[in-house]
Amino acid sequence: MTTRAVRRAGLALLHGMALAGLGVPGAAALLVVHLAFFVPGFGLGLLPLVPLPILAGRPLTDLVRRLAAAGSGTPLGSPYRPRPAPLEPEADGRYPHHNRLYRHSWMPRFLRLLDWLLGDPATFRDLGWMTLTPAVGLLLGGLPVALVGAGGWYAVSAVDRHWWAVPAGLAVAVAGLAVAPWLRTRHVRWTRWWLGPTQRQPGRLRVWYGFQLLLLLRLLCLLGLSLLALPLAAISAVALVLAYGLGIVVVLPPLIQNLRWLPELRRELAGRWSGVGVESPYLPRPGLPDRRPDGRYQVGNNLYQTERWAAYNVRLRWLVRDPASWRDFGWLLLDPVVGGLSLAAPLAAIGYGIFGLAMPRLWMLVGAKPAGGTDWYASVAGVDAAAIPVGLALAALGLLAAPAVLRGNGGWTALLLAPTAKAKLALRVRRLTETRADATENQAAELRRIERDLHDGAQARLVAMGINLGNVEYLMDKDPEAARALLAEARQASAKALTELRDLVRGIHPPVLAERGLVDAVRALALDTPVRTEVTAELPGRAEQPIESAVYFAVSELLTNAVKHARAARITVDLGYADGRLRIVVADDGRGGADGSRGSGLRGIARRLGTFDGVVDLSSPPGGPTTVILEVPCALSSPRTSIS
Amino acid sequence: MRVVLAEDLYLLRDGLSRMLTAHGFDVVAAVETGPELLAALLELRPDVAVVDVRLPPTQTDEGLQAALAARREVPGLPVLVLSQHVEQLYARELLADGTGGVGYLLKDRVFNAEQFVDAVRRVAGGGMAMDPDVIAKLLARSGRDAPIARLTPREREVLELMAEGRSNSAIGQRLYLSESAVGKHTASIFGKLDLAPSDDDNRRVLAVLAYLNGAAGG
CATH class of the missing domain: 1.10.287 (Helix Hairpins)
Known part of the structure; x- marks a missing residue:
């Protein structure tokens, strides 16, 4: 071994020791602190205790991160999400958080802190590191030290008893030194894996596997919901008999209204999972009619003295006369059969193919006897060996059919649950x-x-x-x-x-917009924005003036938001037109976290564009980037030279 | 000095015409539409044109378009554009050909007759007259990492005035500095903006404006 190699080994030994020396007791102590606070925090609902250990632990993990980076050359960035933006009160002085307004700021501030810490995967990775590093870190960092120490000690203490104690002890010590760099590299890699920012891309196989699993889970979930329709259909049938057979009509309104959640859920899932958008078909609930001059209420052809009866009958008429209610009933009856069977088919093919045919045969090949006998599975047409390929083929067929079944289920849902032309x-x-x-x-x-x-x-x-x-x-x-x-x-x-x-x-109406139209007006806006803003546009003509104006002010507002709230350093605006829709994409590289339901600005934009059936789509994860897409259906006229 | 005036509002046209005549200009044509303006500019070849951005018949940026079209035919034809609002977009279009003899001012600036006439003369002489509003916006826009950020506050002031088209002595008067001190500042500005110094006053301003133009385009 040359001197340089010895020095390198020595340094690696020291570095590993430092990592273990800092990480192991630190992590152990932190783990204890976490447990001390988390157990009452989550167990007894004393949530204010929860953020303390997390925040207290981060300086230590930061230190370990820096120490790990020192050994590998490349710095280790912080994996934590940026702190949430400071809370700003609404116009009325109250503080918003999710779907609630708070009079004082401490509660939403605390909830945001909690969201920030518990919503950050890095928090849990820290926790994982704390749990495992006392053992792993000690082994990786401590082993070389232990070897060197033990070897040295043995050489010194046993030299009187055995002549070979010195060479043996030295050999152990040298072995300790020799493994130090290798273990150090593993140690640093281990630390980076837990504490570094995660940007690993999962492998292709894992993505495929995850995708298939997700698909099957969705099918399974839908199947469960389809089977759930069975008891609900039974209840409905009983209620209908009660209402129309025995005249107990009172049961109808609560029944109809309370059954709507299942079809509603299926409509939403059809859109999200099957890609078949199904709108909610229910008619809006009418208000109470005005009182007639004679003091009575007219509902249909009936007159009611009291408000209560009138309201009840308004509700009854609203629910019973809505064709969507009856289509819901029909769907509850049919879905367990049509939907259930179609959903069960691919699941059954996969399940039986793998667990009924292929797996037991494989087990039998290695000599194990599947429990419960072999009479109903594990052979095809009397040929045992055929079970494996047929089973796998069956499973593959099920997997292949699964996406089509999921799509088809959306179509089936739309068939009965979509609104009729009248609705x-x-x-x-x-x-x-x-x-x-x-x-x-x-x-x-x-x-x-x-x-x-x-x-x-x-x-x-x-x-x-x-x-x-x-x-x-x-x-x-x-x-x-x-x-x-x-x-x-x-x-x-x-x-x-x-x-x-x-x-x-x-x-009121920006002069550039009047003089040049939307594209140049947005360009002028971009030039006036204090942040680097790039505009790309491809519009074959000009939209109607009111639409241009609404879009202009929307973009103006979005640019202001990007500068003021997102603190962006770069913004891009793209204007395009396709399929009869004007589409504007405003994207920035700011810190994100915008909430469409909270910001009055975004709601205002949605309302203003709503007049033209335009929609606003916001994507703004915490940490950014933020992308807002405005879409307005409209016709474009050929470029005009005159607007007077 | 022969001037062509384009303004569609009678009161303003008349007032501008009177003011220019009173200051020794010769108003050879006062027109009210874009096509008329283009014809007058190409036919009369005035020493300078004072043009309103928005003109009939379309009431869009017809004055600006006519001025730009005339400058394409006659490069460097001095044009001072007036508007109720200033846009960096228009300023960049006017500056794009880099031949100088361009002005772009808010109509409000007409209130100060002396300064306005001074601006008309500068433009006629092939110089610049940019509205302080445009300059301020241009400077505000340049990002943190832009070379503009390296300028000291004093140098920014000098650059602003320079970009408006003022000479060193005029800048010195404004900022209460000696002319040589302004010279030092300008040299420093050119150094920081990586512009080769040149003794030609007008070319310097052009260079600065071209730079700002480029910075704004980013």
Whole structure:
């Protein structure tokens, strides 16, 4: 061994020792602390205890990370998600968190802290490291030291008894030194695996396996839901007999309403798993009719004295007259048969193919006797050996058929559970009513804002200017100096009024939009954004003016959000048109975590675009990136030279 | 000095015409539409044109388009564009050919007759007159890592005034600095922006604006 190799081995030994010396007792202590806080924290519901050990542990894991990086050359980045953005109150001073508003900020702040820590996989990887490293780290880091120490000690202590104690002891010590670099590399790799940021891509086989497993789980889940329809159908049948046979109609409304969750769930799953979007077909619940002059309520052709009876009958009529209710019943009856059998087929093929044919035959090959005898499986047409290929083929067939079955299940769900043409029309009317209300409300608010801005701004300044000019007239001969000063003031006031009017005009309809259209207006917006913003556009023509305007203000708002909330360093805006839809994608590299249901800005955009049947799609995981897609169905006219 | 004026609002056209005449300009044509403007510019070849961005018949950026078209025919034809709003987009289009003799101002700037006339003269002389609003936006935009960020606050001030098209002595007066001190600042700015120094005053400004133009385009 050369001196350099000895030095390298020595350094590796020391490094491994340091890693173990820091990691092992640290992790053990931390584990104890975690247990001490987590057991009452999760066990007794004392949640405020939970964040403490996690936060307290991170400096230590950071230190270990740095120590591990020192040995491998490449630095080890922090795996933790960035801290959540500071909580900002809504306009009314309350603090939002998920679907609730809080009067004080401490509760949502704590919940966000909890979300942040427990939602971060790195927290649990830290925990895994803590659990395992006392054993593994001790072995990897401590073994070379132990060998060197033991060898040295033996050489010294046993030299009097055996002549070979010195060479044997030295050999052990040298072996310790020799394995030190190799163990150190393993130790660092082990530490990196647990504590480093995870960016490993799973292998192709694992992805395929995971995908198949997910597919089968979905089939299984749907099968379970289909079988669940069986008792519900039975209950419905009993209720229908009670209602129409015995006249106990009271059972109908709660039954119908309470059964809707299953079809609703299946509609959602059809969209998410089978790719067949099925809209909710139910008619909107009508309100109570107005009281007639004679004090009674009219529901259909019946008159009711009391509000309670009227409300009850309104509800009954609403539920019973909705064809979707009856289609739901039909589906509950049929789905266990049609859906259940079709879902069960591929699952049964796979299950029987593998566990009924292939596996037992394989077991029998190695000599084991499958429990329960061999009479009903493990042979095909009397030929035992055929069981393996036939079983595998059956399983493969099941796997191949599974995606088609899943898709087909979506189609089956849509067949009975999708809204009928009439229901669609009713839903459309509801949507139009909503968006129309939004539009008129928006417009009114906009007009109020313009009125206020004009009243408090330009108008007031013009009045002041008029007064000033009057004074100038009066002072012109007597005190020309003072008159000159007033004139300068009047000029300034007019400049200010102009600036205000300019800002106001920009807010109503930006001049670039009027002069150049959407693409150049968005380009101008990008140029005015303090963050590097790239615009790509491919529009074969111009959209209607109101749509251009709505999209322009939406993009403007999104750019502001990206700069202000996401703290992006780069933004891209892409404008495109395909399949009769204007599609704008605004993406930034900021810290993400935007919540569409919370930000009033995004809701505002959705409402404004809703007037044109436009939709907003937000993707903003914590840590970014954020992508917002705006889509508005519209026709494009050929590029216009005139808009007057 | 012969001026062509394009403005569709009678009151403004008349006022501008009076003001320019009072300051010794010769207003050879005062037109109100884009096509008229283009014809007048190509036919009369004025020393400078004062143009409103938005003109009939389309009420879009017809004035700007006519001015750009004329400059394509007659490179370097001095044009001062006026508008109710300033857009970096338009400024970049005006500057794109890099031949100078370009101005882009808010209509408000007309209030200060002396400064406005000064701007018209600078443009007529092949110089620049960019609205401070445009410059401010251009400078605000350049990101953290842009070379602009390396400038000291004083150098930024000098650059802003330079980009508006002012000479060293004018900048010195504005900032209460000696002309040689301004010279030092400009040299330092060129150094930091990797621009080769040149003794031609106008070319310097062009270079700066071209740089800002490039930075904004990023």
